[in-house]
Amino acid sequence: MKDVEILSVGPFYSPSFEAMERDFTVHKLWQAKDKAGLLTEVGSRVRGIQSGAGHGADAKLMDALPKLEIISCFGVGVDAVDLGAAKQRGVIVTNTPDVLNECVADLAMGLTLATLRRISLGDRFVRAGSWLKGALPLAQKVGGKTMGILGYGRIGKAIARRAEAFGMHIVYHGRKPQPGVALRYYSSLTDMARDCEVLMVICPGGAATRHLVNAEVMQALGPEGTLINVARGSVVDEQALVKALADGTLGAAGLDVFEAEPKVPEALLGMDQVVLQPHVGSATHDTRKAMGDLTVDNLRAHFGGKPVLTPVV
Numbered sequence: 629m630k631d632v633e634i635l636s637v638g639p640f641y642s643p644s645f646e647a648m649e650r651d652f653t654v655h656k657l658w659q660a661k662d663k664a665g666l667l668t669e670v671g672s673r674v675r676g677i678q679s680g681a682g683h684g685a686d687a688k689l690m691d692a693l694p695k696l697e698i699i700s701c702f703g704v705g706v707d708a709v710d711l712g713a714a715k716q717r718g719v720i721v722t723n724t725p726d727v728l729n730e731c732v733a734d735l736a737m738g739l740t741l742a743t744l745r746r747i748s749l750g751d752r753f754v755r756a757g758s759w760l761k762g763a764l765p766l767a768q769k770v771g772g773k774t775m776g777i778l779g780y781g782r783i784g785k786a787i788a789r790r791a792e793a794f795g796m797h798i799v800y801h802g803r804k805p806q807p808g809v810a811l812r813y814y815s816s817l818t819d820m821a822r823d824c825e826v827l828m829v830i831c832p833g834g835a836a837t838r839h840l841v842n843a844e845v846m847q848a849l850g851p852e853g854t855l856i857n858v859a860r861g862s863v864v865d866e867q868a869l870v871k872a873l874a875d876g877t878l879g880a881a882g883l884d885v886f887e888a889e890p891k892v893p894e895a896l897l898g899m900d901q902v903v904l905q906p907h908v909g910s911a912t913h914d915t916r917k918a919m920g921d922l923t924v925d926n927l928r929a930h931f932g933g934k935p936v937l938t939p940v941v
Contacts, residue, residue: 632931634676635667635693638683640702644920648678651928658683667692676700676927684708690717698930702923703910704728704783705860706940707834714941721941722926726782727918732830732909733786736858739882740775740791740826742903743854744768749900768825768854771795776824778817778841779831779859780806787828799824802831817841821848826856833860843868846878854880858909861887870895873902884909 634652639645648654655674660666671692679685681703687710690696698720699709706723714721742748746767753764775791777784780800788798788811798811801820805813814820817840821827827849831837841855841864849855855878857864866887872878873896880901886892889907896902910916926936 629928629931632675633670633673634678634927635670635674637677637679637685637689638702640678640680640923641916641920644917644924647921648924648927651924652676652931654678676931678702678923678927679709681705681708684710685714686710687713690714690719698722698927698936700923700926700930701940702919705833707832707860707862711941719941720930720936720939722923722936722938723940724919724922725938727922728910728915729783729786731912731915732783732858733790735884735905735909736783736787736828736830736856737790737794739856739858739884739903739905740828740854741770741794743856743880743882743901744770744773744826746900748903768852773797773826774799774824775826775828776801776814776820777828777830778802778820778863779829780809780811781830783858784828784830787830791828796826818845818848821845821853822850824849825852826854829855829857829859829863831859831863833862837863839863839865839868841865841869843872843877846872849878851876852879854882856882858884861885861889866893873899 629651630653632652634654636654636656638658655670657663674693675695675697677685677699679699679701685699690713696719701723704723704725706721709721750764753759771794774797777788777800780802791798799820800811801814801817829841870893873881882903884905885907929936
């Protein structure tokens with residue numbers, strides 16, 4: 629397949645990337661000093677794009693690649709890909725679902741524990757020598773609390789299993805109730821937030837969910853409530869979040885994603901009731917390898933004349 633030319637929009641797991649380079653002719657747009665020049669030079673020959681959640685592919689890029697057949701995305705989220713433009717052009721879009729469910733769920737539960745039990749604060753407290761001067765303020769119990777899950781998909785269900793093992797009660801909100809799910813469903817996110825102590829955000833990003841978790845939802849969650857976001861930064865109104873945490877309207881937050889990452893609102897950096905992570909839900913060797921291999925396998929399948937493994941469009 630070396631005669632097939634692929635445009636790489638952004639890097640991903642190195643061993644998988646190297647495998648892609650062995651099988652295909654790869655042009656690294658992310659390394660090009662003159663990106664427009666590279667597209668002009670190779671655009672007419674490129675048949676595939678390898679992209680990722682942080683890079684995507686818009687209509688303008690697709691227009692520059694008249695022979696484009698497939699966009700293979702490293703990651704589950706495809707909100708940065710113009711799916712309408714891809715569908716209109718007959719371009720296949722794939723992602724890497726399932727293989728990252730467990731690691732993202734692990735981090736989600738880890739953030740829940742770290743935030744409620746103040747684990748990060750306790751670590752800083754010991755390192756600073758503050759324990760010599762007195763005890764750390766009391767934290768919150770995990771078991772017995774209600775976790776409301778916004779987005780009860782594959783990862784949401786994996787999080788629920790972990791939370792239930794810690795003795796938490798689970799409820800959920802989505803576009804509609806799911807058949808065969810015995811958990812309580814809320815048609816209103818605000819109502820669910822009012823009835824739970826932990827709001828877990830794990831729904832897709834994009835325009836449809838932008839600022840879905842707004843000031844009203846945070847007020848409903850309340851001063852004893854905790855917000856955990858392992859979805860997309862765009863789902864939470866970040867300015868409203870900072871204000872709610874600062875004035876005590878919301879109790880605490882554990883955040884792996886941000887609206888303008890890697891930029892994080894400076895106000896959050898000094899808040900002891902907030903636990904921060906650098907978007908690392910899937911960041912383990914095992915999972916990134918599985919994601920990378922699936923990204924390349926989708927390209928291999930398509931250009932080998934077989935159906936892609938994980939189609940989105």
